[in-house]
Amino acid sequence: MASSSLFHLCVFVMCLVTITASSASLSPNYYDYTCPKALPTIKRVVEAAVQQERRMGASLLRLHFHDCFVNGCDASILLDATSNIDSEKNALPNANSARGFKVIDQIKYEVDKACGAPVVSCADILAVAARDSVVALGGPKWNVQLGRRDSTTANRTLADNDIPSPFMDLPALISTFQKQGLNTKDLVALSGGHTIGFAQCFTFRERIYNETNIDSSFASQRQATCPINGGNSNLSPLDPTSAKFDVAYFTNLVKQKGLLHSDQALYSSGSTSELVKSYSKNADAFWKDFAKSMVKMGNIKPLTGKQGQIRLNCRKVN
Ligand code: HEM
Structure with missing residues (x-):
C-alpha cells in the first residue's frame, strides 16, 4: 500500500515537472487536459462563419498573419485603442481592412463557455481559426502548436513598419x-x-x-x-x-x-x-x-509560461 502511494506521488511529481518544463514551448496537445473541447469549439464557430460568408475564412487567415508579424503571435492585433493602447487596428495595413474581430469575440465566448473557465488564449484562437479557415475553404490541414499567451501591449508603429506593403518589390x-x-x-x-x-x-x-x-x-x-x-x-x-x-x-x-x-x-x-x-x-x-x-509563422516570438496573460476579453487587457 505504502509503495503504491509512493508510486502515485512520483507520477504526480513527474507530471508536474513535465507540465512546468513544457510551458516554455508550444505543443499541439496543450489544451488536451485543461480543455479538450477547445479545438472542436473553435472549428464549429469558424465553419459557421465561413458558411455564412466565404470571405471570412480569408479575413481570419490574414488576422493571424498580421498578428504574428508585429512582435510575435500574441493577439496584440485584437486590442482596441485606449489611453494606454496604440491599437494596431489603426495601423495603415489594418485600418478599414483587417476584419473578423466579431467572429474572434464569438469564438472566445463559446470557448470560455465550453471550457468552463478562460484557459484558452486569444493568440491561440487566432492560430487555430486561421488553420480551420484554410481547411473550410478546401486547403491543407496541419497541427497547430498551442500554448501562446496574450500580450498586454500593442504597437501601431511596428504594425506600420513590419507588415509588408503591396507596393514592395x-x-x-x-x-x-x-x-x-x-x-x-x-x-x-x-x-x-x-x-x-x-x-x-x-x-x-x-x-x-x-x-x-x-x-x-x-x-x-x-x-x-x-x-x-x-x-x-x-x-x-x-x-x-x-x-x-x-x-x-x-x-x-x-x-x-x-x-x-x-x-x-x-x-x-x-x-x-x-x-x-x-x-x-x-x-x-x-x-x-x-x-x-504556417507553423513556422505561428511560432514567431510566442509569450509562454508566466509571460503575458490569458485575456478575458480579446479586445482588452485584463
Ligand atoms: C507577402 C506580403 C504580403 C502583402 C504585401 C500582402 C498584402 C495584402 C493586401 C494589400 C491585401 C488586401 C487588403 C485590402 O485591400 O483591404 C491582402 C489581403 C489578404 N492577405 Fe495578404 N499580403 C501579404 C502576405 C500575406 C500572407 C503571408 C497571408 C497569409 C498567410 C496573407 C493573407 C491574405 C488574405 C487571406 C487576404 C484577403 C483578406 C480578406 O479578403 O479579408 N497575405 N494582403
Missing part, C-alpha cells in the same frame, strides 16, 4: 520576412494565402493602370471595377477562385495576372520565379509547404 518582401525569421520559400508559400480573399482598389490601382508586366485583358477587366479616380474600397478577388484554396494564385502569376504589385514581384525575373512555377503545377507541394510555413 521582391528584395523588400524578402527582407520583411527575413526580419521575422522566415526565408524566401516561406515568403512564396505564405503569399499563396492570396489564393483566397479580396483586395481593395487602392491597393492595386497603380498596377492595373501603369505597370507593363501585366496581362492586358486582365488589366482592363480589373479596371472595370477599379476606376482611375474614386472607388478606393471597391473589391476584386485576389485570384479567380477567391473562396477556394487552390493553386490558381500561382498559375495566375505565371500568366502575369497577379493582382498586387507584391504578388507579381514573386514572378518577374527574380529568384522566386522557379518556386512559383513549381507550385502552379503541383498543389501537393504548395499545400505541404504552406502548412509548414
Whole structure:
C-alpha cells in the first residue's frame, strides 16, 4: 500500500515537472487536459462563419498573419485603442481592412463557455481559426502548436513598419520576412494565402493602370471595377477562385495576372520565379509547404509560461 502511494506521488511529481518544463514551448496537445473541447469549439464557430460568408475564412487567415508579424503571435492585433493602447487596428495595413474581430469575440465566448473557465488564449484562437479557415475553404490541414499567451501591449508603429506593403518589390518582401525569421520559400508559400480573399482598389490601382508586366485583358477587366479616380474600397478577388484554396494564385502569376504589385514581384525575373512555377503545377507541394510555413509563422516570438496573460476579453487587457 505504502509503495503504491509512493508510486502515485512520483507520477504526480513527474507530471508536474513535465507540465512546468513544457510551458516554455508550444505543443499541439496543450489544451488536451485543461480543455479538450477547445479545438472542436473553435472549428464549429469558424465553419459557421465561413458558411455564412466565404470571405471570412480569408479575413481570419490574414488576422493571424498580421498578428504574428508585429512582435510575435500574441493577439496584440485584437486590442482596441485606449489611453494606454496604440491599437494596431489603426495601423495603415489594418485600418478599414483587417476584419473578423466579431467572429474572434464569438469564438472566445463559446470557448470560455465550453471550457468552463478562460484557459484558452486569444493568440491561440487566432492560430487555430486561421488553420480551420484554410481547411473550410478546401486547403491543407496541419497541427497547430498551442500554448501562446496574450500580450498586454500593442504597437501601431511596428504594425506600420513590419507588415509588408503591396507596393514592395521582391528584395523588400524578402527582407520583411527575413526580419521575422522566415526565408524566401516561406515568403512564396505564405503569399499563396492570396489564393483566397479580396483586395481593395487602392491597393492595386497603380498596377492595373501603369505597370507593363501585366496581362492586358486582365488589366482592363480589373479596371472595370477599379476606376482611375474614386472607388478606393471597391473589391476584386485576389485570384479567380477567391473562396477556394487552390493553386490558381500561382498559375495566375505565371500568366502575369497577379493582382498586387507584391504578388507579381514573386514572378518577374527574380529568384522566386522557379518556386512559383513549381507550385502552379503541383498543389501537393504548395499545400505541404504552406502548412509548414504556417507553423513556422505561428511560432514567431510566442509569450509562454508566466509571460503575458490569458485575456478575458480579446479586445482588452485584463
Ligand atoms: C507577402 C506580403 C504580403 C502583402 C504585401 C500582402 C498584402 C495584402 C493586401 C494589400 C491585401 C488586401 C487588403 C485590402 O485591400 O483591404 C491582402 C489581403 C489578404 N492577405 Fe495578404 N499580403 C501579404 C502576405 C500575406 C500572407 C503571408 C497571408 C497569409 C498567410 C496573407 C493573407 C491574405 C488574405 C487571406 C487576404 C484577403 C483578406 C480578406 O479578403 O479579408 N497575405 N494582403
